[in-house]
Amino acid sequence: MYCPKCGEEIKDGSKFCKHCGSQIKQKNAVNNAASNNVNTSSNDDEKTKKIIIGVLIAAIVVLAIVFVGFGTGLFNGDSSGSTTAGSQSQQAAPSSSKAVSLSSFPVSEAPALAQAIKNSGGNFPVQFQSLSLTKEQCTYILSKSVALIGQGNPDATISVGNPSGAPHPSGRDNSQTIARENYVDMSNRFSSWIDRNGALPNYVGVYTGGVADISPSRMLDICVSIMIDYGNTHNLPASINI
Structure with a gap:
């Protein structure tokens, strides 16, 4: 190199x-x-x-x-x-649905029953959960529920039984406004009659001077309206128009 x-x-x-x-x-x-x-x-x-x-x-x-x-x-x-x-x-x-039976019907289910009656268009029996309810049974359940709620017992249960219809239904069903204390009293008297006699009364009095008595069918309509309102607001309405 x-x-x-x-x-x-x-x-x-x-x-x-x-x-x-x-x-x-x-x-x-x-x-x-x-x-x-x-x-x-x-x-x-x-x-x-x-x-x-x-x-x-x-x-x-x-x-x-x-x-x-x-x-x-x-x-x-x-x-x-x-x-x-x-x-x-x-x-x-269901948020509040409870099992129902004829021996123990929860008052809390009355608003749902009222809605089912309204949806049926007045056709009976009404199917509600496992029950097939006659018009008389529905009338008793709803009137008893209004009375119990008005008395401060919304969690009570009702023994429905099988009440019969009114033997001689009457009442003129005039249009009127009924205050809460009056329709609660009416519902109590109406359902108490059924408790004692096993049948719907022929009519229920409003206890207002000059006002006609209410027929069993009209009483059912009143209770349906009250219970649907109660189901929506959780309070009984101050009055009901019929």
Whole structure:
């Protein structure tokens, strides 16, 4: 090999020229340095790729969480999405429905019975839960319920039995307005008569001078109206128009 400085021939592998004293750079060292640079650059590229891929994956995960959060109402205060199963269960089950029987009819179910009677269009018997109720049974249940609620016993139960119809129904059913204290009293007297006699009374008096008596059929209409109102407001109406 020759010295790159002075051009004199020197031994292969010499580190210095014996003629001019210049340091001889070895090709292998240069090649090794170049190789190291290439390897370092390659490693840096791999690291950069991994970082970019990691950032992209993190971004996708964050976007997915945000999308799901808005879809379920997590970010707008609506918890219905996160409790869908619980909500469906609550909606599927009646909020206040209680089992009914002729021996124990809950007063709390009277508003629902009143609505069923109204929906039937006056056709009897009325199907209510497991019961098939006659007009007389419905009249007794509703009048007794009005009386019990008016007396402060909305959680009571009623033994319905099987009352018969009025033997000689009467009453002129004039249009009028009846205050709460009066229709509660009427309902109490009406249902108490059934308790004692096992049959509907022929009529019930309003106890207002010059006002005609109320027939059993009209009494049922009155009680239906009262109970539907009570079911909506949880309070007996101040008065009822008939």
